[in-house]
Amino acid sequence: MVVKTRKVGNSMTITIPNNIHIKSGEQFEASLDSNGNLIFKKVSNLTNNEINNINDFTQRFKPLMEKLKDK
Numbered sequence: 001m002v003v004k005t006r007k008v009g010n011s012m013t014i015t016i017p018n019n020i021h022i023k024s025g026e027q028f029e030a031s032l033d034s035n036g037n038l039i040f041k042k043v044s045n046l047t048n049n050e051i052n053n054i055n056d057f058t059q060r061f062k063p064l065m066e067k068l069k070d071k
Contacts, residue, residue: 014038 027043
């Protein structure tokens with residue numbers, strides 16, 4: 001299917017058809033590949049608690065990871 005860009009304020013928008021089933025408010029990271037193709041990757045929807053748990057884990061085991069990185 002072909003979609004068309006349009007200007008809204010200072011931004012360009014692309015309408016995503018309903019049959020692709022993207023919910024309003026979902027976040028995507030946009031990038032261009034070396035051929036000029038526009039790529040959208042869905043951003044992970046981690047909760048603040050999950051992010052805090054990951055940060056706590058990383059800080060707790062950082063000394064061990066530093067020791068193991070050169071082995």
